[in-house]
Amino acid sequence: MIETVAAEARGVADDLSPAEVLSAIRDRKAAEDRAAADQLVLAARWADLHPPESIHTAASFTVPGSQHEEPIAGEGAPLVAEFCVAELGTTLGITSTAAKKLIGHALELRHRLPRLWEQVHAGAVPAWRARAIADTTIHSTPPxxxxxxxxxxxxxxAVAGRVGSAQLDRLVAETIGRYDLATADPAADPEDGYLHVDPRHVTVDTDDVHYAGTLRIEAEVDIADALDLDRALAHHAATQxxxxxxxxxxxxxxxxxGDLARTQTALDLAGAGGDADEPDLPVARAVVIHAHVDASFSGDTTVFGPTGRMENGQRLVLLEQIQSWCADSRTEVTIKPVIDLNTTLTAQTRKVPATxxxxxxxxxxxxxxxxxxxPARxxxxxxIIPWDDDAHAEGxxxxxxxxxxxxxxxxxxxHRLKTHSPWRYEMTTPGVFAWTSxxxxxxxxDHTGTTDLEPLVRGESPAPPGIPRPRRR
Incomplete structure (x- = not known):
């Protein structure tokens, strides 16, 4: 009875025939696609309402490994005020980075891919597919x-957006060659001007720790390097x-x-002969594990619980796993003291001490x-309340x-958003924060996540006193 009432409350009857279920779910999918298309229109409108004061206050993506930044959409799309993305993100319950991507995709489609934009709103191309195409054209190298x-x-x-990632890459590569875009780079080889963005990378997802204590590594490397690595792994696996x-x-x-990452010293093959004159090899692994394990005391002995929590990914970890990670040869283990989170610590300087x-x-x-x-690290x-450098001198x-x-x-x-925009927050209790947009x-x-204390209502809410509305064009 309870399940039936809950289903009916969501507008879904529990006596639908198979054909009616399929029809209903198709209608829901169509509504979802329309809503996603509308969301792109609204994201673009939000961008229109928030032009930057200058190019230095425009939202951008930082290129990893360099100081270079690129706009959130390609040449010809309008710039967007840097800090406006945060409020759109919180309204949608997504990160600021995800909101930045949404706005960038909307502007890329509206201004640089207008045919695809029209197909999205005609229902011929789903928004997610159009966004994937926009993401590729935004981040093409060369632009x-x-x-x-x-x-x-x-x-x-012409094909209603029905292209896979490989086809899209080839199309962009052809476009780069057709318009001689690579020749603008003096370091580029003209014969290689047709190549798309260099796909080589090695990505270690340190934020997603598996319950087994593993991380995912994704890489794309040169063919020769890949074959060499495959042979090396096969050789080491056979040796083990x-x-x-x-x-x-x-x-x-x-x-x-992992052995290769530690320059093959984990197997300790260099010392297998017991040569007394052999120089000591450097430490190959410095383990700093941010794991939280319950412990108690039995006399003078510390007794650890069997399980703990990895700081990255907030995943379960076994004490035995931690012991195995630290057991390999030439591993330097650093143990840091326990810090009581219930104790208030204070310093007399603006600089925050390590403890x-x-x-x-x-x-x-x-x-x-x-x-x-x-991650906090x-x-x-x-x-939260800014430090006043003049307070001590003025008594x-x-x-x-x-x-x-x-x-x-x-x-x-x-941090910059809090310092340079009207966003404000306070700590209500230790580790619990109240933010106002x-x-x-x-x-x-708090540590469990984010709760919207004032779900948005339809219509435009009044701006708080002293907080100006975004400028309109």
Whole structure:
């Protein structure tokens, strides 16, 4: 009875025939596609309402490994104010980066891929497929001019967006060659001008720790390098088996990759002969494991619980796994003291000491901005109430002391957002933060996630006193 009432409350009857179920779910999918298309229109409108003051205040993507930044959409699309993406993201319950991508895709489609944009709103191409195409044209290297993007648009629209990633890459590569875009780079080989963005990369997803204590590695390398690596892994896996390893082949290959990362010293083959004159090899692995394990005392002995929690990914980890990670030869193990999160720590300087920083990181775990998931160890430590450099000289109490109750982890973007925009927050209880957006919407953030305290209603809500509305064109 309870299940029936719940189903009917969601507008779904429990007596539908198979044909009616298929018809209903097709209608829901069509409605979902229409809503996604409308969301792109609204994201573009949000961008129109928030032009930047200058190119230096425009939203952009930072290119990993360099100081270079690229716009959120290609040449010919309007720029967008950097900090406006955060409020759109919190409204949608997504990260600021995801909101930036949504706005960029909307502008790319509307201004540089107009045929595809029209097909999305005609229902011929789903929004997710159009966004994937827009993402490729935005981040092409070398960048696509407006004319080149128009060529891609015409080709893709001709097949109603039904292209796979490989086909799209080939199309973009052809476009780069057709419009001689690569020759603009003096370091480029003219004969290789048809090549698309260099696909080589090695990505280690440190934020997603599997329950088994593993991380995913994805790579794309040169053919010769890939074949060499394959042979090296096969050789090391066979060596492990010859030395008595009972692990399955895939596990031995994975372990071999770690051995290669430590310059092959984990097998300690150099010292197998026992040569006293052989120089000591450097430490190959420095293990800094941020794992939290319950412990108790039995007399003078510390007794650890069998399980703990990995800081990255918030996943379960076994004590035996930690012991095995630290057991390989030439491994330097660093043990850091336990910090009591219930103790208030205070310093007399603006600079946050290492002990207080560690305490705040352990308490917050991630950036504390709504829906942000950037690990706390890659964040700044922010004074919630700003430190006043003149307070001591003027004989006034310090309004923003360096104390646990006035500090929080913010990633660099959201730290700048808090400093240079109307976003405001306070710590209501240790580790619990109340945020207020420029349009007065409130969010609660703690270690369990984000709660919208004022779900948005239809229509335009009034701006809080003292907070100007976005400029309109």
């Amino acid at each position: 696509l001019t407006a004319e080149a993007a128009g060529f891609v648009d015409a080709q893709v629209a 088996a010859a030395l008595g390893s009972l692990l399955p082949l895939d596990a031995r290959r994975a372990k071999a990759l 207080i920083r560690e305490q705040v990181i352990l308490r917050d775990r991630t950036c504390v901005f709504p829906f942000c998931s950037r 890659r964040c700044d430590i922010d004074h 006034r109490p310090q309004p923003g002391p360096t104390t646990t109750s006035n500090l929080a982890c913010l990633c660099r973007f959201h 420029p349009h007065g919407h409130r969010y609660r953030r």
